[in-house]
Amino acid sequence: MKKTTITLLAALSLTSTLSFADYPTKDIQGMIQWGAGGSTDTVMRSIAPHVEKELGADLILTNKTGGVGAIATKYVNAKKADGYTLLMGAENPQMYKILGLSNIDYSDMIAINVLARGTPIIVANNDAPFNTMQEFIDYTKANPGKVKIGSTGKGGLTSIVLAMLDSQVKLDYISIPYNGDGPALTAVQGGAIDVMPAVLGATIEQIKAGRMKAISLVDVKANKLLPNVAPITDALPGMKSYLPWGPFFGVFVKKGTPDDAVEKLQAAFQKAAFNPDFVDLMQKRGFTIMNISGEEANYFLEAYRSTSSWLVHDAGFSKFSPEKFGIRKP
Template sequence: MRKLVISAVSALVFATTSTFAADYPSKEIQGVIQWGAGGSTDTVMRSVTPHAEEALGGTVVMQNMTGGVGAIALNYVAGQAADGYTLLMGAENPLLYKVMGLGDKDYSDFIPINLLARGTPILVANKDAPFDDYAGMMAYIKENPGELRVGATGPGGLPSVITAMMNTIEGKLDVISVPYDGDGPALTALQGGAIDVMPAVLGAAIEGIRAGNMKPLAIFDVAQNEKLPEVPIVTSFNADYETYLPWGPFFGVFVASGTPDDVVAKLSAAYAEGAKNPEFVELMDNRGFKMMGISGAEAEEFLAKWQQGTTWLLQDAGLTKASPEEFGIKRPGQ
């Protein structure tokens, strides 16, 4: 009798879940954006979601939930029912929460619906710098130790990761790190001659490059960039960078682990379709982002490699609160 009751309950749950997934969405979906209005993540999500809504046949009501470097939004969504009615619209930061002491959850507690696009890092120099490419910069550092001024924006930011990557690949570089409150002020300082070199996202630097106000040294990617096809990729100078590349800030839509597979499939298909919309593609292209549009195992593999490489780079640079090893994150190559 007990087995019959359990079997009946299991059948009821399966039937209810299947019906639920078939009717999804039957009400408004909440989209929680990790960052404030007007920022890059906000702009990306508010641009792609209307197109995803058309494919999904439902409504996604978006709201900005700021604080804790995005952790407040992540924890909120993790605490809601895993039914597909609460989406997390975020960027790369959660993959660093554990090692930076910002929280005990990250994207391993979520299912990636779609990783939409990623930024491409580029190393740029003042237009009057006495070198014209990455190799020339490395030679200058060796010949002039302690003189090159490199812009920074704080632990975990793109400049800190790229600088840590260079230190890991090339050996500790004898340079001066000059802190700024964001890419904008740092790139302004670069053009004014206050610093010599700045790692930045291509979208933020490309107009200055085109105007001749700064010069590109290398693109940190594994393939030439269509926007700047004449700029060499860093792997052409040192193939060891392939261990950590491709890398860059990214944008993605997530749901809590445990969300029914059918619901995940519907959301993934909708955002995949939305990401193909010409208006959205043009927006990403104009901002220098590289389209990804991946989900499932491919997205999980990308997230794992991103977290593995980045956390260990920051660990070796002395910028973490805890070792990646404490959380089962293996060093690249192991």
């Protein structure tokens, strides 16, 4: 009896080492933090076929939404660390700890690839009585409590851009939350809100068509796609200390995943992210390709977490101090 058990165990361990050696031996599950049709979804679905080609295995994508991505993050970390379950997410987990949403962020996972970074932009309704950042600041100061700014909930891009703004100039406006930037940008066009900070890629087509106007680019220099929009540092030089900053998309696995699997995944994603189709797609939408992994990715992720956490904390809407989690001051 004992003997058979031992043989069985030996056989099992043998097969498992074998399967690691041949990773991947089965389909890989990709859990997308956000819903179908959103920007994270679109980015992941457009890189997946290239990754499949590199890995020679199917990548099955599922949208597992909820809790600003915390449900997918929790799900992936509850699975075996075997490299067969990937977390495909955006920047949100980096805020989970200080907002009290979850005790897992990207520093508790292995970065396979940080694919790209977006640039935030501040847009306004065409009828708004201001066209530049300075005019917007002056108007809001002259009309306290009049300007309606859309937001997408605490910890989202909008809240962080507004926190940056708040650190430079105190403004009195009405903040109206929406479920994601899609509905909020529709509201900008319909006039339900006046101003909205969003990612450049989500607004570019509307700006080009003249359906909303760009007030300011939240970056240190102008963007090729919108050369006439001044960077925010022109009006608020103090913003330089936070920028460039932007939301990002990345692929992660649970800590403890065998090195072999991690290396293969990193290699596959790196090659896939260089694919001209993918690069072209991302650039058209105003995303900056990053395609980084390992130490470089960890450095980027840590910098993002540190800047954003302290901004949010100083603006007064964090649940816990970043110090509690050992997040350094930028």
